[in-house]
Amino acid sequence: MLRWVALILLLLLIGLQVELWSSHGGMSEVTSLRAAVKKQQDENDKLTQRNQALAADVDDLKHGEQAVEARARGELGLIKPGETFYQVVPKSAASTAAPAASGTSGN
DSSP: OHHHHHHHHHHHHHHHHHHHHHSTTSHHHHHHHHHHHHHHHHHHHHHHHHHHHHHHHHHHHHHOHHHHHHHIIIIIOOOOTTOOOOOOOOHHHHHHHHHHHHHHHTO
16 A cells, blocks of 8 residues: 555655656746846846936936037037138048049030
């Protein structure tokens, strides 16, 4: 009688182990879900840092005149009265523009 109980318990234990490791909701799925959660947490951390940087930019634009001026100069190319504007053209852009200009004048 005791052997039968031990055998049944052993078979039950083996069955539960198989169920735990191979079935839907088993350990393989838990491992993949943990990896997905880690990936999402990393993405959330990046987005949180980005949001903090954007919030700092918004705060600077609301309360700082220098930030507004810097953005206007950088994005819109605005200059102050009395300033002289100089545009520096890289050599690679100048050399590609020259052949195109000479090719159109030959027509």
